[in-house]
Amino acid sequence: MKSIAFGTLKGGTGKTTSCFNLAGALALDPNNKILLIDGDPQCNLTNDIGIDCSDMERNNIRTIFDNKKIEPSELIMHGMIEQLPNIDIIPSNILLIKTEMQLVSIAGREKLLANYFERNKDYFSQYTHIIFDTNPNLGVINQNIFYFVNSIILVSDVSLNAIQGAELFTFLWEENIEDLGITNNIKALIINNFDKRINLAKDLQDYYLSEAEFKDILVEIPIPSSVAMKDTSISHLPLVILQPHHQVTTAIKRVVKDLIIREVF
Ligand SMILES: Nc1ncnc2c1ncn2[C@@H]1O[C@H](COP(=O)(O)OP(=O)(O)OP(=O)(O)O)[C@@H](O)[C@H]1O
Ligand SMILES: [Mg+2]
Numbered sequence: 001m002k003s004i005a006f007g008t009l010k011g012g013t014g015k016t017t018s019c020f021n022l023a024g025a026l027a028l029d030p031n032n033k034i035l036l037i038d039g040d041p042q043c044n045l046t047n048d049i050g051i052d053c054s055d056m057e058r059n060n061i062r063t064i065f066d067n068k069k070i071e072p073s074e075l076i077m078h079g080m081i082e083q084l085p086n087i088d089i090i091p092s093n094i095l096l097i098k099t100e101m102q103l104v105s106i107a108g109r110e111k112l113l114a115n116y117f118e119r120n121k122d123y124f125s126q127y128t129h130i131i132f133d134t135n136p137n138l139g140v141i142n143q144n145i146f147y148f149v150n151s152i153i154l155v156s157d158v159s160l161n162a163i164q165g166a167e168l169f170t171f172l173w174e175e176n177i178e179d180l181g182i183t184n185n186i187k188a189l190i191i192n193n194f195d196k197r198i199n200l201a202k203d204l205q206d207y208y209l210s211e212a213e214f215k216d217i218l219v220e221i222p223i224p225s226s227v228a229m230k231d232t233s234i235s236h237l238p239l240v241i242l243q244p245h246h247q248v249t250t251a252i253k254r255v256v257k258d259l260i261i262r263e264v265f
Contacts (some may be wrong), residue, residue: 003149005132010165013157014192016044019133024238025256027084035127038092039145040135046091049080050236060093072123083241103140113144151187151264158198187264194222221254
């Protein structure tokens with residue numbers, strides 16, 4: 001089982017879109033069994049897959065923090081994407097923000113999620129990949145996610161703010177991991193929403209390749225900018241299903257291949 005989280009400290013770079021679409025491509029291999037977990041109270045991944053996250057009756061990621069005894073089978077939703085039955089999801093909920101506030105004063109608060117997975121490791125071992133979406137902050141819920149996962153994938157778009165977001169994330173997370181007693185698990189950096197007509201596009205890649213903390217983790221195949229990617233949210237289908245022959249689908253598959261070689265996926 002590999003665990004992965006998408007993150008950075010700049011909003012809107014395409015974390016959720018990359019998470020949904022790369023997971024879709026990974027799921028084309030029927031040997032893979034994927035659990036998506038939405039760690040963002042905005043619930044964008046939950047919505048992308050077609051679940052209403054304002055439903056207060058449904059179990060969701062909050063339940064893990066509120067009721068540590070909950071069985072994993074009671075949290076997970078199956079078969080949301082008919083064509084990819086090997087993708088399951090634990091949805092988010094808009095009240096996750098409330099859980100975040102409740103956790104602030106609890107001792108060992110950054111390790112609650114890791115403890116839950118450890119206690120239920122037999123159940124979760126049925127998955128080849130557990131993939132988290134996060135929002136752009138380093139609050140307690142995200143710290144739990146980044147602490148637990150084997151690999152963090154940074155997501156940048158083509159903007160100076162995105163470079164700053166990746167640098168700030170790296171800087172702050174390196175400080176955090178010293179306190180948490182783990183080694184650096186930032187294993188990849190992908191560029192999304194790439195449009196080579198933007199003047200910054202080539203310079204951005206060159207910049208990342210020139211920086212010690214990024215040069216070895218940069219996935220050199222960018223995910224192009226395309227309206228087709230926006231359609232994936234509306235149709236609740238990843239691009240590999242929606243438009244299997246689209247040029248962006250080819251790029252997504254190449255990114256997945258690269259991440260497999262890096263042993264992130
Ligand atoms: N490759 C792409 N081409 C075109 N549009 C894209 C692409 N990737 C993402 N988008 C669009 O950009 C917007 C932001 O994407 P997304 O929600 O995935 O970002 P995010 O990093 O998850 O945001 P947040 O920080 O709020 O969680 C969305 O409208 C999405 O449809
Ligand atoms: Mg998002």
